[in-house]
Amino acid sequence: MVKKSTGSVVFDACNVIALSLLVVITAYPLLYVVIASFSNSELLVSHTGLLFKPLGFQMEAYKLVLSNPNILSGYRNTLVVVIGGTLLSLFLTALGAYGLSRKGLMFGRPLMIAVVFTMFFSGGLIPTYLLVYNTLHLGNNLLALVLPTAISTWNLIVLRTAFAAIPESLIESAKMDGAGEYTVLFRIVIPLAMPAMAVMILFYGVGHWNAWFSAMIYLRDRELYPLQLIMREILLQNSVDSMTSAASGADDKYSIGESIKYATIVVATAPILFVYPFLQKYFAKGVMIGAIKE
Numbered sequence: 001m002v003k004k005s006t007g008s009v010v011f012d013a014c015n016v017i018a019l020s021l022l023v024v025i026t027a028y029p030l031l032y033v034v035i036a037s038f039s040n041s042e043l044l045v046s047h048t049g050l051l052f053k054p055l056g057f058q059m060e061a062y063k064l065v066l067s068n069p070n071i072l073s074g075y076r077n078t079l080v081v082v083i084g085g086t087l088l089s090l091f092l093t094a095l096g097a098y099g100l101s102r103k104g105l106m107f108g109r110p111l112m113i114a115v116v117f118t119m120f121f122s123g124g125l126i127p128t129y130l131l132v133y134n135t136l137h138l139g140n141n142l143l144a145l146v147l148p149t150a151i152s153t154w155n156l157i158v159l160r161t162a163f164a165a166i167p168e169s170l171i172e173s174a175k176m177d178g179a180g181e182y183t184v185l186f187r188i189v190i191p192l193a194m195p196a197m198a199v200m201i202l203f204y205g206v207g208h209w210n211a212w213f214s215a216m217i218y219l220r221d222r223e224l225y226p227l228q229l230i231m232r233e234i235l236l237q238n239s240v241d242s243m244t245s246a247a248s249g250a251d252d253k254y255s256i257g258e259s260i261k262y263a264t265i266v267v268a269t270a271p272i273l274f275v276y277p278f279l280q281k282y283f284a285k286g287v288m289i290g291a292i293k294e
Helices: 006-037 041-046 060-066 069-101 108-120 125-135 153-164 168-176 181-192 192-211 213-218 227-236 250-273 276-287
Strands: none
Touching: 006 250, 041 227, 060 069, 060 250, 069 108, 069 153, 069 181, 069 192, 069 227, 108 125, 125 213, 153 192, 168 181, 181 192, 192 250, 227 250, 227 276
16 A cells, blocks of 8 residues: 555545535535425524424425426426426437538538537527427427427537547448448447437536426416426415415415425426436536547
8 A cells, every 4th residue: 555645645535625615515415405395484584504303394385396296287387398308309419410420521611610600609599499389390399499499509519529439440341241321320329328418418418407487488388397496486476375275374384485486496306306316327427538549
């Protein structure tokens, strides 16, 4: 064993302390929201300082949140957008990245410049709105939340880099055996680039799950609202009357009204947090693609 110097030990100790503080700073707000969701609103509003346990433990907030039809319809719409939008984005991004990663692609460099150009310049909100509503006729349609943002330029560049790192000899060998471009892409390139694909799933999935601005602009029917837009109304507009209508009186409404906000955050956030552990083993490798050049 190599004996560490005093400076190295001090440096490691400082790293441990700094990272531990960072974990606490990052994790405590999440813990606070969970604890507050189980607390009595009257006690919660009057409480000051840190919160380490529920104040007057109660489950009524979760019962009302999970029984509210707006939350349930929002969950349904969000799942449709997340699953459908992620699959569509993965398919289109993989097609574009594979084409741009091939050596000898005609007009490959101008195409890549055009792709990168879209990272810095866009048509703006009003032209995009007119395009979606008047040209594509996707107003008040869940497709308006998926199609205009189907391909992320950054994700396309990351995936292109991953595909370009695959040895050309593998692709040439497959083509010599009679494999077409789609066979090469889906049976050779994508399986070998699974770390990058896992990162794409996480990026697109989280992006669709958290999206609310497009829904606020393009959707008019409340039954099509995704979960994040419902949560926004509850948090910003204090719209908890529909959830507290089942309460017997004003005092009951007040005692759970504040907790409903925190319970809604937990219900809307927990599912996407559980996705990350399943992709963690691919994530670190996938995000490093292109960072090291051999």
